Amino acid sequence: VPQPVTIYNIAEKLGLTASTVSRALRNHPDISKATKKQVQDAAKKMKYKHNVAASTLRTGSTKTIGVVVPQINNYFFSSVISGIEEVAQEHRFNIIICQTNEDFEKEVQSVRTLIQQNVAAIFISLSKATQHNRHLKEAVSHKIPVVQFDRTDCTLKGLKVLNDNLSASIAAVRHLAGQGYSRIAFLAGPKHVNIFQERFEGYKQGIKENGFGYRKEWVAFDCLTKEKAKEALLKIWKLPARPDAILVSADLAAVGVLDAAKELGIKVPQQLGLCGFSNEPYTQWTSPSITSINQFSSEIGRKCMELFLEQKNAEKKLREKTIMIQPELVVRESSVRVP
Amino acid sequence: VPQPVTIYNIAEKLGLTASTVSRALRNHPDISKATKKQVQDAAKKMKYKHNVAASTLRTGSTKTIGVVVPQINNYFFSSVISGIEEVAQEHRFNIIICQTNEDFEKEVQSVRTLIQQNVAAIFISLSKATQHNRHLKEAVSHKIPVVQFDRTDCTLKGLKVLNDNLSASIAAVRHLAGQGYSRIAFLAGPKHVNIFQERFEGYKQGIKENGFGYRKEWVAFDCLTKEKAKEALLKIWKLPARPDAILVSADLAAVGVLDAAKELGIKVPQQLGLCGFSNEPYTQWTSPSITSINQFSSEIGRKCMELFLEQKNAEKKLREKTIMIQPELVVRESSVRVP
DNA sequence: GTGAAAGCGCTAACAG
DNA sequence: CTGTTAGCGCTTTCAC
Numbered sequence: 201v202p203q204p205v206t207i208y209n210i211a212e213k214l215g216l217t218a219s220t221v222s223r224a225l226r227n228h229p230d231i232s233k234a235t236k237k238q239v240q241d242a243a244k245k246m247k248y249k250h251n252v253a254a255s256t257l258r259t260g261s262t263k264t265i266g267v268v269v270p271q272i273n274n275y276f277f278s279s280v281i282s283g284i285e286e287v288a289q290e291h292r293f294n295i296i297i298c299q300t301n302e303d304f305e306k307e308v309q310s311v312r313t314l315i316q317q318n319v320a321a322i323f324i325s326l327s328k329a330t331q332h333n334r335h336l337k338e339a340v341s342h343k344i345p346v347v348q349f350d351r352t353d354c355t356l357k358g359l360k361v362l363n364d365n366l367s368a369s370i371a372a373v374r375h376l377a378g379q380g381y382s383r384i385a386f387l388a389g390p391k392h393v394n395i396f397q398e399r400f401e402g403y404k405q406g407i408k409e410n411g412f413g414y415r416k417e418w419v420a421f422d423c424l425t426k427e428k429a430k431e432a433l434l435k436i437w438k439l440p441a442r443p444d445a446i447l448v449s450a451d452l453a454a455v456g457v458l459d460a461a462k463e464l465g466i467k468v469p470q471q472l473g474l475c476g477f478s479n480e481p482y483t484q485w486t487s488p489s490i491t492s493i494n495q496f497s498s499e500i501g502r503k504c505m506e507l508f509l510e511q512k513n514a515e516k517k518l519r520e521k522t523i524m525i526q527p528e529l530v531v532r533e534s535s536v537r538v539p
Numbered sequence: 540v541p542q543p544v545t546i547y548n549i550a551e552k553l554g555l556t557a558s559t560v561s562r563a564l565r566n567h568p569d570i571s572k573a574t575k576k577q578v579q580d581a582a583k584k585m586k587y588k589h590n591v592a593a594s595t596l597r598t599g600s601t602k603t604i605g606v607v608v609p610q611i612n613n614y615f616f617s618s619v620i621s622g623i624e625e626v627a628q629e630h631r632f633n634i635i636i637c638q639t640n641e642d643f644e645k646e647v648q649s650v651r652t653l654i655q656q657n658v659a660a661i662f663i664s665l666s667k668a669t670q671h672n673r674h675l676k677e678a679v680s681h682k683i684p685v686v687q688f689d690r691t692d693c694t695l696k697g698l699k700v701l702n703d704n705l706s707a708s709i710a711a712v713r714h715l716a717g718q719g720y721s722r723i724a725f726l727a728g729p730k731h732v733n734i735f736q737e738r739f740e741g742y743k744q745g746i747k748e749n750g751f752g753y754r755k756e757w758v759a760f761d762c763l764t765k766e767k768a769k770e771a772l773l774k775i776w777k778l779p780a781r782p783d784a785i786l787v788s789a790d791l792a793a794v795g796v797l798d799a800a801k802e803l804g805i806k807v808p809q810q811l812g813l814c815g816f817s818n819e820p821y822t823q824w825t826s827p828s829i830t831s832i833n834q835f836s837s838e839i840g841r842k843c844m845e846l847f848l849e850q851k852n853a854e855k856k857l858r859e860k861t862i863m864i865q866p867e868l869v870v871r872e873s874s875v876r877v878p
Numbered sequence: 879g880t881g882a883a884a885g886c887g888c889t890a891a892c893a894g
Numbered sequence: 895c896t897g898t899t900a901g902c903g904c905t906t907t908c909a910c
């Protein structure tokens with residue numbers, strides 16, 4: 201059983217003092233090359249283990265990033281985390297992950313815990329149920345930088361990494377128009393969440409830009425699940441005036457549309473063009489495969505980390521900065537009727 | 540900017556001493572109810588924030604679990620993590636996540652980092668490239684309990700949470716046999732990874748049990764990707780003797796089989812029964828939908844945490860214990876030809 | 879039931 | 895370039 205080795209043990213062994221050892225270990229410029237090498241070798245040989253708690257207590261700062269997401273187990277968020285982790289590891293940061301399950305209470309709770317842990321930063325994507333941003337302000341008041349990504353609070357200034365959802369929707373509508381569709385319906389998410397609002401906005405702009413009329417009976421809100429989407433299509437299909445294409449705010453909902461279409465005997469893409477959002481892996485494997493929007497999720501994660509590091513190393517702290525990621529339309533079978 | 544509040548501040552305010560406050564905050568039996576209430580109220584009012592680093596330094600133990608997985612961004616592992624996180628939060632543990640990207644060096648590195656962080660436990664699922672278990676032994680020698688799950692080293696005793704892959708494969712073969720398939724091929728994973736070995740073993744036992752012969756030309760190893768699986772089916776289909784069903788060690792590979800079948804004009808399930816492994820969400824949405832094995836991934840995560848807590852609270856430490864999760868065959872279109 | 883005092887291991891002035 | 899010194903905030907004997 202290895203009895204923990206401290207810098208004092210190393211110092212003693214080498215006839216030095218703890219401060220010198222401490223500095224040598226951290227590559228402090230004051231220390232001579234010879235001493236550094238000597239100390240570092242000894243440390244390795246003696247299996248010295250840096251005591252993170254002690255150094256945190258002393259310096260008041262950790263090398264840990266707290267990440268708060270609605271759900272870990274979906275492709276988008278897990279890829280974001282994966283991206284964060286990648287850059288974090290390079291810079292010897294650890295990450296602590298909290299999932300809120302779209303519950304606001306849990307989100308507040310998570311942020312509090314992270315503040316307690318005295319994390320170096322908090323990266324957060326808000327839950328659908330988020331009602332205010334006091335918990336984020338609390339973090340900031342504790343001098344903990346907050347980086348918001350994807351689902352953010354637009355009333356709160358600060359560091360953000362976003363997808364250009366507006367352009368994405370416009371691009372999708374343009375693509376559908378290019379395929380000869382002109383009667384485009386839309387399945388939206390909850391109105392109060394920024395990303396879904398932007399997607400909706402993009403849809404409206406796209407429609408307008410292409411000279412199509414906006415019909416509110418072709419738009420359904422809060423349609424993010426398979427079931428809701430199915431229901432929505434069934435309802436829309438009963439209308440006297442049917443759409444010939446549908447843009448959907450989430451891939452899962454697009455799968456629901458596909459299901460409903462199968463039931464109703466609607467041929468996709470011939471009778472109904474379909475376009476999803478997020479480019480979840482399974483969109484390739486449905487039949488027909490689903491046209492979707494690639495959000496470069498792991499890139500979002502990497503950018504969060506980079507933005508934080510930039511802020512950390514900046515002379516004067518950035519009060520705000522937004523990095524906008526350009527999504528990419530991935531065309532698949534569900535929206536192509538022009539060869 | 541709130542100046543950090545310590546137990547001394549609370550003590551001062553209340554005319555008590557830091558030790559009493561410390562004890563009151565942690566609900567120590569020695570302290571009178573009245574004092575406890577007094578202290579806890581004051582703490583809340585003064586926005587006292589427990590200093591984790593200081594208490595860790597003092598006690599030498601953290602409330603952090605390190606989790607090491609090959610990849611975060613797939614359904615299986617992210618659900619395991621989600622399960623861990625659930626129980627962890629209940630017990631006020633945090634989790635730190637490391638992904639190895641199936642790289643052995645990174646795995647060793649991650650475990651070392653976690654040891655440095657002095658985590659309360661390490662939960663790990665080995666990378667495909669793992670060559671030895673010295674890093675795990677290192678953790679144990681630092682008194683850090685290690686819980687292995689899913690992909691484990693069977694030469695290392697200890698705490699484990701496993702899926703019953705053997706039974707799962709047998710059940711799958713039985714099901715296929717029940718559907719009148721009798722010429723069953725198998726796409727295996729890498730031979731040296733326990734779970735894939737077990738799935739293979741189960742296949743062989745299932746074949747035997749049903750009186751079918753084992754044909755090595757119907758078995759392909761290292762087939763976990765779409766491409767590899769496609770290739771494998773193309774090759775097998777050229778044989779003079781063709782199989783009439785195929786059991787596949789991973790869902791992603793099953794999708795590859797579906798692809799290849801489409802190309803070759805093979806009808807699934809009529810001409811070829813298909814069964815995957817892991818019950819990834821997209822298996823429901825392919826066409827035909829894919830029969831697969833539900834591994835109850837978040838349950839695995841919960842059990843890891845529970846096993847650790849059991850060990851932690853045990854009088855005499857468990858030297859070893861294995862929890863076996865029974866998977867469930869989920870029958871879908873790809874393997875049903877009997878109505 | 880509460881207080882006094884020491885110390886966990888490290889870092890950062892400050893001094894030389 | 896290296897040493898001295900003090901202290902981060904908490905817990906825990908040991909007293910009373």
